Amino acid sequence: MPELPEVETTLRGLAPYLEGQPLTQVLIRTPKLRLPTPAAALITGRTVTTLARRNKYILAGLDDASTLLLHLGMSGRLTITTTQEPLLKHDHIILTTPKAQIRLHDPRRFGLFLHIPTATLTSHPLLVGIGPEPLTPAFNAPYLHRALKGKSIPIKAAIMDGKLVAGVGNIYASESLFRAKINPLTPAQNLSPTQCAALVTHIQETLNEAIAAGGSSLRDYTHSDGQLGYFQHSFRVYGRAGQPCLTCSTPIASQVIAQRNTFWCPHCQPLKNPRRA
């Protein structure tokens, strides 16, 4: 479920309950998510000193120069609850602070919960080689144009590659390409500098709007259902196959690209040079 905006709003919602707080109790109920989970004793009693996001990872720095590295995978959620509420199936990691209980709930277990020395963070295999953050100046039109050189894969697949740019997932890839009026099947290397500029702009706009929408829905989670980062999205093309384009009423097309379902408007996002060899 989570893409970058969901991770970002999860992080913001989490901060008041976790930042500066001691982990008075830790319960690890699942020995292995995508990778083995650490023993509870290693982190019990530590205080969370910093909270940050890199790509779709949440990084929680602890006061003993170690860091918790958390990823929500496809189906992961963090919930904020009281200690009273019963544990649910798929609540894998339970962190208790004086303020709340934070639970990692992940039915498919594609998520991650690791504990590593902070000094090794930047060289960690999961983080090394990740591309620029999409919402920073490092992600710009000249960079994108350069990065796409020699790539014959569809632009949709290219922007979902975290080594090229961090955090653009399946939904926002389709949404950004629609806004930039670029056909998702366009070979990546064929994008003009102008199209690269448009794509950068619209990736940033799409992500920022989603973060703003999520941010505006942040409230006191201990009194709602406790779920962080989930809010009503209105997507322009994602999930709308066959429905009229909001701009021109042409039915939205869909096709699996790079093993993921992809949505676009054939009229607003025409494929240039459609002929094959």
Add this chain to the structure above:
DNA sequence: ACCCCGACCTGAGGGC
């Protein structure tokens, strides 16, 4: 270097 594809998991929803 580039690109493709299977693998990792469970649950929801549709068709019969």
Add this chain to the structure above:
DNA sequence: TGCCCTCAGGTCGGGG
């Protein structure tokens, strides 16, 4: 009611 199939917002590693 139940079975069987497909699909799901992510990522990695192996092989061509």
